[in-house]
Every structure is written in structure tokens, then in C-alpha cells.
Amino acid sequence: CFPGVRQAQWLTKTKLVEGLPPAVQGIMDNPDLGLQELEERAKHAVSHARLWDTAEVAPRREQYCPVLFENLIHICRLMSGKYPSLSKRMLARNCRIAATWERESTLLQVRGLSGILMNSKTPIPPVASKEEILATKAHVLETFYPIAPTIDLQEVNVYKELNDTGKSSCFRDGYPYSHPHTLFFLESANVRTDRFRPEQLRAKMLMFAFGNALAKAKALHGNDHKVLEQPVVVQSIGTDGQLFQFMVFQLNTTDLVSNDGVKNLVWIESDQNLYEKAQCVPEVKKGVVLKPAGISGFQPDTFKKFLALYLHGTV
Amino acid sequence: PQPWLPGPVSPPAACRGLAASAPRCTTDPLWKCRAKYTVRPVGMKKTGGRDHTGRLRVRGIGGGHKRRYRMIDFQRLRYEEGAPPEPFTEKVINVRYDPCRRVRSAGSADIALVAGGNRKRWIIATENMQPGDSITNSPHIGRMAVSANEGDAYPLGALPVGTLICNLESHPGKGAQYIRAAGTCGVLLRKVNGTAIVQLPSKRQMQVLETCVATVGRVSNVDHNKRVIGKAGRNRWLGKRPHTGLWHRKGGWAGRKIRPLPPMKSYVNLPRVKAMD
Numbered sequence: 001c002f003p004g005v006r007q008a009q010w011l012t013k014t015k016l017v018e019g020l021p022p023a024v025q026g027i028m029d030n031p032d033l034g035l036q037e038l039e040e041r042a043k044h045a046v047s048h049a050r051l052w053d054t055a056e057v058a059p060r061r062e063q064y065c066p067v068l069f070e071n072l073i074h075i076c077r078l079m080s081g082k083y084p085s086l087s088k089r090m091l092a093r094n095c096r097i098a099a100t101w102e103r104e105s106t107l108l109q110v111r112g113l114s115g116i117l118m119n120s121k122t123p124i125p126p127v128a129s130k131e132e133i134l135a136t137k138a139h140v141l142e143t144f145y146p147i148a149p150t151i152d153l154q155e156v157n158v159y160k161e162l163n164d165t166g167k168s169s170c171f172r173d174g175y176p177y178s179h180p181h182t183l184f185f186l187e188s189a190n191v192r193t194d195r196f197r198p199e200q201l202r203a204k205m206l207m208f209a210f211g212n213a214l215a216k217a218k219a220l221h222g223n224d225h226k227v228l229e230q231p232v233v234v235q236s237i238g239t240d241g242q243l244f245q246f247m248v249f250q251l252n253t254t255d256l257v258s259n260d261g262v263k264n265l266v267w268i269e270s271d272q273n274l275y276e277k278a279q280c281v282p283e284v285k286k287g288v289v290l291k292p293a294g295i296s297g298f299q300p301d302t303f304k305k306f307l308a309l310y311l312h313g314t315v
Numbered sequence: 316p317q318p319w320l321p322g323p324v325s326p327p328a329a330c331r332g333l334a335a336s337a338p339r340c341t342t343d344p345l346w347k348c349r350a351k352y353t354v355r356p357v358g359m360k361k362t363g364g365r366d367h368t369g370r371l372r373v374r375g376i377g378g379g380h381k382r383r384y385r386m387i388d389f390q391r392l393r394y395e396e397g398a399p400p401e402p403f404t405e406k407v408i409n410v411r412y413d414p415c416r417r418v419r420s421a422g423s424a425d426i427a428l429v430a431g432g433n434r435k436r437w438i439i440a441t442e443n444m445q446p447g448d449s450i451t452n453s454p455h456i457g458r459m460a461v462s463a464n465e466g467d468a469y470p471l472g473a474l475p476v477g478t479l480i481c482n483l484e485s486h487p488g489k490g491a492q493y494i495r496a497a498g499t500c501g502v503l504l505r506k507v508n509g510t511a512i513v514q515l516p517s518k519r520q521m522q523v524l525e526t527c528v529a530t531v532g533r534v535s536n537v538d539h540n541k542r543v544i545g546k547a548g549r550n551r552w553l554g555k556r557p558h559t560g561l562w563h564r565k566g567g568w569a570g571r572k573i574r575p576l577p578p579m580k581s582y583v584n585l586p587r588v589k590a591m592d
Contacts, residue, residue, distance in 0.1 A: 146404040146449065148433045 004203030005268070006142060010149040011108060012210040013256050014249075014264040015139045020305065021127040021248055021267045027308040035304060038075060042303040045071035046295050049241075050278035058280040065188035065241040069116075072303070076310040085314045088121040090177045099211035099218075101256050106150055110211035116184040117212070119177040124233040124313040126250060128265050133231070133252050136263040180212040182309060185238035195240055198271055205236040205247050206266060213251035225255035227262050235309050244272045246305050248312075272302040349386070354428065354435045356383035359415075361554070379554025382414040387426060388436040389482065389490040391452050391468035392528050395432050402453030405431030407466075410440050410535070416497075424497045425535040439482055439495055441466045441532035456525065465532035471503060471511035472525030478503050480529040483513060485582040487526040497539035500532070510583050522581040 009016055049068035053059055059067075073091070080086035097114040100107065143149070185205055187195045196204060213232045221228060232251040237244065246269040253262045276297025283291040349357060364376035394400055409428040416423045427440035429450065443465055444450075450466040453473070460475035470487075474480065479500040482491035494501045499516045506512075511525045544550055547557070 146406055146432070147430045151430060151433050151435065 004200045005206060007144070007149055007151075008203040008206040008210075009266075010141050010143070011103060012206065012264060013103070013141065013253075013259070014206070014210070014266050015136045017265060017267045018269075019267060020246060020269050020308075023127050024248065024267075024305070024308045024312055027311055028304045035300070035307075038307070039298075039300045039303065041075050041078075042072070042300070043295060043298055045075060046275055046278070046298065050295065051280055051293070061190050061241055062188045065186045065239070068241060069184065069186055069239070072306060073310075076307055079307070079311065083311065083314050085122075086311070088177070089181065090119055092117045092119060097208060097211050097215065099215045101214060101254075103256050104259065105257075108150070108153070109156075110207055112208075114183060114208045114212065115186070117180060118182045118184070120179050120181040120313065121177055122313065123179040123230075124181060124235070126231040127233055127248060127267070128231070128250055128252075132265070133262055136252070136265060137261060139263055141259055141263070180216055180234050181313060183208055183212065183234065183236040185236065187238070187240035198243060198245060201238045201240070202245050202247065202268060202270055205238045205245060206249065206268075209234045209236045209247060209249040209266075210251070210264070213249060214254065217251055217254055221254075225253075225257065227253040227255065235312065237306065237309060239274075242274060244274055244302055244306065245270050246272065246309060248309070269305065272305065273297070273299055274302045275299065352386055352388070352436065354385075354437065356385045359384040375556045375558065376554060377556045378551055380414070380552050384415050385413060385426060385437050387413075388438055389492070389495075390488070390528075391438065391482070391491070391530060392454055392488075393436075395434055398432060400454060402451055402455065403431055404449050404451045405429040407440075407444055407446050407448045407450065408435070409446055410444055413437075423536060423539060424495065439491075439530075440535040441481065441530060442498075442535050442537055443532070444535060452528075454526075454528070463531040466530060468528050468530045470526050470528050471513070471523065472506060472509075474503055474529075474531065476503055476505055478531055479533055480513065480531055481534045483515075483521075483523070483529040484527040485521075485523055487524055487528070491529070493521070494529075495534060497534055498537035499534050501529075510581075512579070519577055520579040522579055522583055524583055 005016070008014075046068065049064045049071055050059065053067050054063065077086065093116050094113050095117055096112065097117075098109070098111050100109040102108070183205065185201065185208075187201060189195045213234045216234075217228060217232045220230075220232075228251065234249050234251075236247045236249070238247075239245070248267045250265045252264050255261060275295050277291075278295050279291050279293045282289050282293045359382060361379070362376070363378075364371055364373040366372040394403075407427050407429050410425055411428075413423065413426040416426070425440045426437045427444055428435060428437055430436075448466060450464075450468070452468040453461075454470060456470050456472035461469055461473045463469055463474055463478060468482075471480075480503055481494040481500050483493040483501060484491055485493065493515060496516075501516060502514045504512045504514050504520065506525060507522075509525055510522050511527075512520055512522050513529075514520050550557075
């Protein structure tokens with residue numbers, strides 16, 4: 001009932017921009033990616049995950065969501081023939097993320113398993129130009145009077161203010177792939193009430209991307225609150241098997257106590273359908289086939305965006 | 316902070332597993348043991364008219380659709396922990412039907428989810444309450460009467476004479492116990508040195524301290540008494556079992572009575588209360 005992304009924006013001092021940033025759009029429109037054959041592969045990937053991968057009639061969401069994700073990542077990795085720096089990436093699952101920050105006299109923190117994290121050796125270059133960053137100074141964060149922005153957050157007793165990208169828990173020091181590149185969130189619970197709604201999923205993506213970026217920034221530049229000269233960029237993709245949410249988050253400042261000054265930026269592209277419907281058995285009424293079995297309504301644009309976000313930073 | 320219910324309801328010693336000679340309790344009201352307030356609906360156990368001994372106490376109750384209880388905050392002026400006792404506003408997020416308000420005499424008032432500061436709670440919705448409205452709760456009594464909007468909660472001393480009110484408390488801070496049924500409203504008749512006199516929907520008059528808080532307006536779902544049940548099955552869905560079919564000749568208790576109003580009920584403990592009617 002309460003909009004999630006707006007609350008997440010206030011908590012992370014972020015300005016929202018609709019649509020993906022122009023750098024990612026540029027990768028999408030690049031013609032020598034060879035997207036035609038990849039479309040075929042993508043259709044096969046969806047059919048495999050949704051139709052063929054099971055002994056029963058139809059695979060359930062817990063099964064097809066991770067399979068679809070693996071297939072899409074596989075197609076993206078095939079591009080490392082053309083772009084050799086793509087091989088400098090690794091995937092990590094179930095790593096714990098912890099980040100703490102203070103926001104107008106309330107101490108907030110993000111803790112937990114941050115989905116599937118993809119790390120790379122080199123960081124993503126900043127997406128927004130310096131002027132755009134300075135222009136966010138004029139943007140005013142919206143308040144939700146009379147509701148406090150920290151409503152519905154769990155109150156916990158914190159004994160240690162932790163900030164780590166999983167360094168102490170998952171990765172050892174000196175690990176070569178140390179820059180968080182993209183986070184993937186799969187909503188694969190079978191029951192609809194256990195899954196996050198798209199709005200809530202976007203808010204969760206924003207909070208975890210922010211947590212990763214903040215922990216990385218504090219690891220690189222120390223714990224003081226200041227505007228970063230090298231903004232940290234983290235991307236995240238969330239899906240429930242059919243709807244995709246794409247997000248690029250750029251951390252411009254770690255000075256989050258006050259409400260003015262430079263803000264962080266986030267570009268969100270929400271509710272992109274990869275396909276309309278996947279029929280496992282053809283729908284037949286009175287002997288007439290209404291809907292044939294198979295994937296209908298495949299949208300190649302969604303896969304293009306997925307690929308563009310994967311290639312971002314190396315192209 | 317105050318616990319929500321007066322402590323967990325401790326079932327009689329018999330049902331704690333001790334084989335005593337006391338009557339064994341078959342229905343533990345253990346679902347009522349929640350001490351902390353929560354907005355989420357709580358599963359509840361139906362009693363079917365049986366009391367703690369397991370025997371039938373009230374006839375005609377049983378069956379009906381399953382319901383989950385939503386904890387309703389009747390004390391409007393409940394401050395959050397750490398919040399100062401001053402007027403605060405809240406925003407109405409959602410107005411919905413409450414399945415647990417369908418008791419046989421009281422009507423089914425709707426409940427509203429309001430949020431203010433850091434907490435959300437359910438309150439009884441007044442007529443014309445829409446999601447997105449703001450309501451204020453204030454404990455101050457000024458010299459001039461406040462022009463109150465519907466849904467706000469003020470002490471009786473701050474309201475102008477003649478306003479329609481609901482959710483009235485008898486003692487300050489006790490929580491609303493009067494005028495909660497659908498479509499009901501009381502009228503503030505007059506204010507007399509430190510106390511206020513309210514006319515309840517049964518036309519009885521009640522005298523309370525003017526610091527008692529009440530909300531302004533009529534309770535929601537005004538057309539509740541005009542609805543037609545339509546069929547016996549609907550009564551069964553509400554959890555009402557049929558009456559006996561035995562014909563009784565009615566005695567002196569039946570029929571309309573015309574009698575003077577009972578005297579005014581006063582909840583004010585003054586040593587010698589001044590002239591009142």
C-alpha cells in the first residue's frame with residue numbers, strides 16, 4: 001500500500017531518473033552486437049526454462065526462475081569471444097552484505113543475503129556527467145508528512161557498525177574481482193504472497209545496490225562523509241521469471257546526514273516483460289485450439305537491455 | 316509502553332496439564348495472548364457460544380466464515396514511544412471492511428488503517444473517510460472551540476456544542492467504549508464547568524469529564540440498518556444459528572414500551588455535582 005521506491009529514495013538520498021542511462025542505451029543501439037542470432041538463443045532459453053526442463057506438465061516458479069537466469073547469463077557470456085575483458089567477471093551467490101549509514105539522526109543499516117552478486121576486476125565508469133551530479137543539488141527529496149520515512153523498518157539493537165562488501169565473510173583480502181558490478185534478484189517463491197511485488201522488488205534492489213556501493217566506497221575512500229570524485233556505480237536486475245526490473249545506481253556522495261547537497265542517482269526501467277505467456281499445454285475449447293503451446297509475445301528489447309547491462313563497463 | 320491487552324490471559328490451572336479436579340478448560344483463549352500491537356491480522360479461534368468450561372453459554376452462535384482479527388486501537392491519543400504529548404496528524408492509508416465487527420446488535424463499521432510518525436494502526440473509520448485524508452489528534456483544550464473536521468479526535472471541552480461525535484470515552488485515557496456501531500453518532504449537548512454532557516444514540520444522556528477524547532463525525536457504513544439479509548444462508552455465514560421453533564406465548568417483556576428516559580449517567584466523581592436534569 002505504501003510506495004516502496006519513494007521511501008527507499010529518501011533513505012538513500014537518491015534522485016530517480018526514468019529509463020536507462022544513455023550509456024546503456026548506446027550499447028543497446030550498437031549494431032555490431034549481432035543481436036539477431038542472440039534473439040533466437042534467448043527464445044530457446046525461455047522455452048527451455050518454462051516448457052522443456054521438467055518431468056511434470058509445467059515447471060513451477062522455484063524451478064524455472066533460476067534455470068531461466070542461468071540460461072540468460074550463459075548467452076551473455078558467449079559474447080566474451082568478441083569482448084575478451086568480459087572474462088574478468090565472476091558470480092557469487094548468497095554473500096552477506098552489510099552497510100551502515102546515518103540519515104538525519106537515525107542510524108540505518110542494510111544487512112542480509114544480497115541475492116546473486118557479479119563482481120568484476122575493474123569498476124564501472126560513472127554514468128552521469130559532472131553537471132548532472134551538481135544539478136542534483138537543486139533536487140529536493142520528497143517527504144511523506146505526517147508519516148515518518150522510517151516507517152515499517154525493523155528496529156534492531158546494533159552492537160557493531162559493520163561495513164563490508166562480504167570481504168571478511170565471503171572473500172579474502174587481495175581478491176582480484178573486488179568491484180561489485182551487478183546484483184541479480186530472483187523472486188522464485190511459488191506462492192504469490194511470499195514473492196515481492198514489483199514495487200517492493202524495486203525498492204529492495206535499490207537498497208541492496210546502495211548498500212553494496214556504500215560499503216565499496218567506504219572501503220576505497222575511508223569512513224568520512226564527503227562527495228566522491230569517483231562515483232561508484234552498481235547495477236541491479238530483478239525478476240520473477242517474467243517481469244524484469246533494471247536499475248543502475250550511482251553513488252555520488254557518502255554525506256547522507258543532511259538532506260541537501262549532492263544526491264545519488266538511480267535510473268530505473270521497470271516492469272519489462274520478457275514474454276507474454278508460456279503455454280505448456282495448448283488451450284483447446286470444443287476441439288478448436290485457441291492458444292497453441294509455446295512462448296507467445298517474446299520481447300527482444302528486454303533481452304537487449306539485459307545484455308547491455310551485462311556488457312556495460314567493458315564496451 | 317503499555318501492553319496491548321492486560322497481560323497474557325492465563326488459562327485456569329486445569330488446562331496447564333495438571334490433572335486436577337477443576338473442570339477442564341476445552342477452549343483456551345490462547346489466541347488472545349498477544350502483548351504487542353501489530354497491524355497484521357491475527358488468526359482467532361471461534362468459541363461457538365461456549366465458555367471456559369466447555370458448555371454452551373450463549374445460544375445461536377456457531378459456524379460462519381473464518382475471520383482474522385485486526386487489532387483496533389480505541390485510544391486515539393496513544394502517543395508513540397518517545398513522542399511528546401502534543402497534537403499530531405496521521406494519514407489514512409486504507410479503509411476496509413472488518414469481518415469481526417459483525418456482532419448481532421452492533422453494526423459492521425469499517426476500519427481505517429492510519430499511519431503517523433513511525434507506526435501504523437487500525438481505527439474505526441468515520442463516514443466519508445477516504446484513503447489519503449489527514450486526521451489530527453490533539454489533547455489541548457483552548458478557550459475557543461475548535462472547528463473540527465470529520466475524523467479528528469479532540470477532547471470534549473475543545474469541541475463546539477452540538478457536534479456529532481463517536482468513539483466516546485467515559486474516563487480520560489480509558490479508550491473508546493461508547494458510540495462505535497455503524498452509523499451511530501452522539502450529540503454534545505452542553506458543557507458545564509469542567510464536564511460535558513453527551514446524548515448517546517439511545518437518547519440517554521451521559522456526563523463525562525471534558526478531557527475525554529472523542530472523534531468527530533458519524534461512524535462509517537451508515538446504511539447498515541437498511542440492508543436486507545435476504546436468505547437464511549447469509550445469517551449462517553455471519554455465524555448465527557437458527558432460533559428454536561417452539562412457540563411461546565409472549566409475556567410482559569415483549570412489545571414496545573413507552574417510559575420516561577432513565578436519569579443521566581454521570582462518570583464524574585464530584586463531591587457535590589451542580590444542578591443537572
